[in-house]
Every structure is written in C-alpha cells, then in structure tokens.
Amino acid sequence: MSLFVQNQWYVAAYGADVGRDLFSRTVCGESILFWRTEGGVVTAMSDRCVHRRFPLSQSPSHLLGDTVVCGYHGFTYGADGVCVGVPGQARVPRTARLTAYPVVEQDSFVWVWIGDPSGAEATAIPRAPWLDDEGYTTVCGMEPLAARAGLLVDNLLDLSHETYLHGGYIGTPEVANTPITTEVDEEGGIIYVSRHMDDADCPPFYAKSTGIQGRITRWQDIEYLPPCLYLLHSRVAPTGVLPLGDGTDPGGFHVEVVYAVTPETENSTHDFWAVARDFALGDEGVSDFLRESNRTVVLQDVVALDVLEKVIASEPAGYQELSINIDTGALAARRILERMAQDGATAMEAAAR
Ligand code: FES
Ligand SMILES: [Fe+2]
Numbered sequence: 479m480s481l482f483v484q485n486q487w488y489v490a491a492y493g494a495d496v497g498r499d500l501f502s503r504t505v506c507g508e509s510i511l512f513w514r515t516e517g518g519v520v521t522a523m524s525d526r527c528v529h530r531r532f533p534l535s536q537s538p539s540h541l542l543g544d545t546v547v548c549g550y551h552g553f554t555y556g557a558d559g560v561c562v563g564v565p566g567q568a569r570v571p572r573t574a575r576l577t578a579y580p581v582v583e584q585d586s587f588v589w590v591w592i593g594d595p596s597g598a599e600a601t602a603i604p605r606a607p608w609l610d611d612e613g614y615t616t617v618c619g620m621e622p623l624a625a626r627a628g629l630l631v632d633n634l635l636d637l638s639h640e641t642y643l644h645g646g647y648i649g650t651p652e653v654a655n656t657p658i659t660t661e662v663d664e665e666g667g668i669i670y671v672s673r674h675m676d677d678a679d680c681p682p683f684y685a686k687s688t689g690i691q692g693r694i695t696r697w698q699d700i701e702y703l704p705p706c707l708y709l710l711h712s713r714v715a716p717t718g719v720l721p722l723g724d725g726t727d728p729g730g731f732h733v734e735v736v737y738a739v740t741p742e743t744e745n746s747t748h749d750f751w752a753v754a755r756d757f758a759l760g761d762e763g764v765s766d767f768l769r770e771s772n773r774t775v776v777l778q779d780v781v782a783l784d785v786l787e788k789v790i791a792s793e794p795a796g797y798q799e800l801s802i803n804i805d806t807g808a809l810a811a812r813r814i815l816e817r818m819a820q821d822g823a824t825a826m827e828a829a830a831r
Contacts, residue, residue, distance in 0.1 A: 480506075480507075480819075480822070480823060480826070481507070481744045482506035482507060482592065482741055482819075483506075483704075483705040483815060483818045483819045483822050484506070484592055484593040484594075484819075484822035484823065484825075484826055485591075485592070485593030485594060485597050485821070485822040485825045485826065486591070486592060486593065486705050486706065486818065486822065487582075487589045487590070487591055487592075487598075487602065487603045487604075487706065488505050488506065488589065488590055488591075488592055488705070488706045488738075488740045488741075489587045489588070489589055489706055489707070489738035489740050489748075489750055490503050490505050490510065490512065490522070490581075490588050490589070490590040490740065491503055491512060491587070491588045492586055492587060492588065492618065492620070492750075493520070493583050493586055493587065493588055494586070495512075495588070496512045496513065496514055496520050496588055497513075497514050498513065498514055498541060499513070500512075500513055500534060500535045500539060500540070500541065500546065501513060501535065502525045502533065502535035503742075503748070504742045504743065505590055505592060505740055505741070505742065505748075506592045506740075506741050507741075507742075507743055507744070508524070508579075508592065509524065509525040509526060509533065510522050510523070510524065510525055510579055510590060511523050511524065511525035511533075511534045511535050511546070511576075512581070512588065513541060513546065515544045515557050516543060516544055517544075519557070520581055520583050520588055521557045521558075521559075521578075521581065522578065522579035522580075522581035522588075522590050523555065523558075523559035523576040523577065523578045523579065524559070524576040524577040524578075526576075527548040527550065527553055527576075528553065528561065528573075528574050528575070528576060529548065529550070529551060529553050529564075529574075530550060530551070532548055532549065532550035532551075534546050534548055534549075534555070534576075536549060537549060542554070544556065544557050545557075545562060545563075551565055552564070552565045553565075553574070555575075555576055558578055559575050559576035559577065559578035560574075560575045560576075561574035561575055561576075578595075579591060579592075579595070580595055580598035580600075582600045582603055584600075584603055584605070585605060585606045585607055585609045585610050586606075586609040586610045586616070586618075586752075587606070587609070587738065587750075589603050593822060593825070593826060594825060594826055594829035596829065597825060597829075604703040604706075604707040606707065606709065606734070606736045606752070608734040608736070608754035609734075609736060609752050609754055611754070613756060613759075614734070614754040614755060614756055614759070615754070615755055615758070615759045615760055615761070615764075615765060616752055616753065616754040616755075617752070617753050617765050617768050617769035617772065618750070618751060618752035618753070619750075619751055619752075619769070619772075619773055619776070620748055620749060620750045620751070621749045621751070621773070621776050621777060621780050622742075622746065622747075622748065622749070622780075623746060623747040623748070623749045623780050623783060623784065624745065624746050624784045624787060625745065625746070625747060625780075625783040625784055625786060625787035626741070626744065626745050626746075626747065626787060626790075627705075627739050627740070627741040627747045628812065628815070629747075629783045629786055629787060629790075630737075630739050630747055630749060630779075630783060631702070631704075631708075631739055631808065631811050631812075631815070632805075632808045632811075632812075633779055633782075633783060634700070634702070634708050634710075634737055634739070635669065635671055635700065635702060635807035635808040635811055636671075636804045636805060636807065636808055637653060637671075637673065637698055637700070637710075638653060638654040638658075638804045640653045640654075641653045641654035641655075642654070643778050643779065643782055644775050644778055646681075646682065647681060647682060647683055647771055647774060647775050647778075648681050648683045648684075648771075648775055649681060650678055650679035650680075650681050651679065652675045652677075652678035652679060652696070653673070653675070653678075653698075656673050656674070656675045656678075657673075657803065658671050658672060658673045658803070658804060658806070658807070659671070659672045659673075660672075660806040660807045660810065662810045662814075664814075667703070667704060667814050667817075667818065668701060668702065668703055669700075669701075669702040669704070669807050669810050669811050669814065670699070670700065670701055670702075670807075671699075671700040671702075671806075671807035672697070672698065672699045672700070673697070673698045674695075674696075674697045674698075675694075675695065675696040675697070675698075676695055676717070677693055677694075677695065677717045677718075678693060678694055678695070678696045678717075679693060679694075680692070680693060680694045680696075680714070682771070683768070683771050683772075683775075684696075684714045684731070684733075686764075686767055687731075687755065687757075687758060687764050687767060687768055688714060688731045688757060688758075690714065690715075690716055690731070692716065692717070693716075693717045694714045694715060694716060694717055695713075695714070695715050695716070695717050695718065695719060695720070696712075696713070696714050697711075697712065697713040697714075698710060698711075698712055699711040699712075699713075700807065702807070702811055704811060704814050704815050704818060705739070705815055705818060706738050706739055706740060707736070707737075707738055707739075708736070708737040708738070708739060709734065709735070709736055710734070710735035710736075710737075711732070711734060712732070712733040712734070712735060713727070713730045713731070713732055713733075714730070714731050714733075715727075715729050715730040715731065716729070731755070731756070731757050732755070732756045732757075733753060733754070733755050733756075734753075734754040734755075735751070735752070735753055735754075735772075736750075736751070736752040736753075736754065737749070737750060737751050737752075738750035745787060745791065749776060749779075749780065751772060751773075751776050753768050753769075753772050755768070
C-alpha cells in the first residue's frame with residue numbers, strides 16, 4: 479500500500495508560482511512539472527522524460543509555445559503530456575506520453591489530483607474562498623518541512639502548543655488553559671476543534687494588527703478537511719464584544735488562517751500557510767507585520783517538528799504515546815486519514831485490475 483493517502487486533491491503551489499517558467503514540485507513522492515499555456519491554463523505532467531528520464535524542469539529543457547522540449551535529446555510534449563515530436567524520425571512511438579495529472583486552480587492555489595484520474599472530481603476540492611476575495615487582504619508563504627505530514631496535522635489540531643512554542647507571538651496562557659470542544663463529522667470526514675476564550679491576553683500578533691488595547695474575547699474554530707486543507711477561523715474583539723443577534727459581527731476582527739499540508743516524501747512536507755484578514759485592508763504595514771510574524775511562528779513549528787521527525791525516525795517503533803483531552807482532534811484526524819488511505823488504496827487496486 480502506498481505511504482500516501484491516494485485518490486485525493488493536494489495543494490501543489492500557489493497560482494502565482496506557476497507561469498511560463500517550468501516549475502517542478504514533488505507531491506506524494508511524484509515529481510510533477512507545472513507550467514501555464516499561452517492561454518493561461520495550468521498544466522501538470524510527470525517531470526520525467528519518457529526517453530531517459532531527464533527532468534523536464536531541468537535546463538536546458540524549455541517551453542516552445544504550448545509544448546515542452548526535453549533539454550537532453552529534444553522529445554517534445556504537448557500540454558496534455560502526449561509526445562508530439564522525437565528527434566531523427568517522423569514516427570512518434572504510440573506509448574510516448576507523460577503521465578498527466580488532473581489540475582485545478584482555485585482560491586489562489588493549484589490543486590493536483592494524486593491517484594486514479596478517473597476519480598478526480600473538481601467539485602470535491604475543499605474551498606478557502608477568502609484567499610481570493612476582495613473583502614480580505616491575504617499574506618502567504620510555504621515553508622519546507624523535513625518531517626512527515628502527520629506531525630504537522632498533529633501540531634495544527636492542537637493549538638494549546640501556542641502558549642509554549644509561540645509565546646510572545648500568538649501564544650498566551652489562556653490558550654493552553656481553556657478546554658476545547660471537538661466534533662467529528664465521520665461521514666463527511668471533517669474534524670472541528672473549538673476553543674473560545676472569553677477574557678484573554680491579546681498577543682502581539684493581534685494587538686499590533688487590530689489596534690485593540692487591553693484584553694480580548696478570542697475564538698479559535700478549526701475545521702480540518704483531510705488530507706490537505708486546514709482552516710482556522712479566528713475571531714478577536716475587545717472583551718465582551720460579541721456578534722450581534724442578526725449574525726453580523728461589526729465589532730469583531732476576523733482572520734482566516736489557512737494551511738495546506740502536502741506530503742512531499744514519506745518524511746518531508748510542503749507547509750503552505752496563508753493569513754487572510756477582514757480589517758486594515760490593503761494596509762502594507764499590517765501586511766508586512768502579519769507576514770513576518772506568521773512566518774516566524776511557522777518556522778518555530780518547523781524547527782520543533784524537524785527535531786521530532788529525527789527522534790521518531792531514529793528510535794524503535796511501537797512506543798506508547800500518552801494522549802490527553804487536547805489530543806482529541808489529532809487522534810480523530812489520524813483515524814480518518816487511515817481510513818482515507820485504505821479507501822484510496824482499495825480504489826487504486828480496483829483501477830489497476
Ligand atoms: S531524456 Fe528526454 S529526450 Fe532523451
Ligand atoms: Fe504552531
């Protein structure tokens with residue numbers, strides 16, 4: 479069975495990363511080449527020439543109109559991955575085609591389907607609409623993580639670590655001290671973890687960006703849509719200021735924190751992060767501050783998880799973890815990911831028959 483959850487959509491890049499330069503990214507162990515046609519459509523195909531496996535992202539490989547020319551001996555492929563020309567002969571071998579991947583650009587992300595292409599439904603891609611919405615200003619990035627994806631999922635589903643690992647940025651004592659509620663939509667495969675702090679310290683991340691002075695009401699509502707997309711709906715307001723009875727929330731500041739957890743290899747992960755806010759729109763100073771702060775926070779996690787990966791990889795398997803209430807969401811996530819991996823493997827076997 480594959481080590482990865484197959485028959486799923488994964489974020490491979492930001493749309494802004496993919497243009498008329500050849501762009502390569504490994505997703506779930508597969509090296510994939512991305513480029514944009516002259517018409518602006520993103521393509522995804524194997525980054526290995528069928529001739530001698532030269533990477534098509536490697537110079538002097540290059541685009542020629544809507545074809546990519548291998549930089550080793552000149553095999554030329556169309557946007558669908560089918561070879562349209564080989565050197566020294568008129569006949570192109572019938573089997574000369576690159577694996578093409580279903581690919582969709584949505585919500586500023588490039589999503590790629592890993593698995594049996596016949597199962598790829600674009601409507602199944604989870605949404606993060608704020609990233610591409612004029613009512614929000616977004617900062618974003620991606621940090622390479624030298625740790626398995628599961629460690630990042632564990633990390634994101636338990637935010638009590640903010641108090642310890644991210645003190646001085648987003649952590650305050652109230653985060654770790656406030657109990658969570660966890661709900662699991664088993665059928666839909668979605669995990670919800672909420673922590674509502676009625677009266678909390680305002681960490682610098684929110685004090686500087688919102689201008690709130692003094693204590694806050696702080697809500698963290700997590701929605702994890704495995705395997706890839708993680709949403710943290712964050713609301714802060716001066717203590718006691720709540721949404722109105724009609725559902726509007728003029729006194730609240732809303733931040734949509736979006737992560738995409740994309741396995742690169744068995745032991746490495748692309749850690750995409752984005753922070754979309756509905757206040758200080760277009761304010762470059764606030765954007766710079768939030769970009770820098772969030773990147774620092776993400777790198778604090780990266781350092782910790784890279785160490786953890788080394789520990790786990792070097793010590794004998796089968797150790798007994800000790801889990802407590804804060805781990806409820808992460809344990810549910812592991813269970814659902816395992817089930818998805820099983821379902822994906824079964825579907826792949828059926829497709830191979
Ligand atoms: S390896 Fe690509 S043409 Fe030979
Ligand atoms: Fe963290």
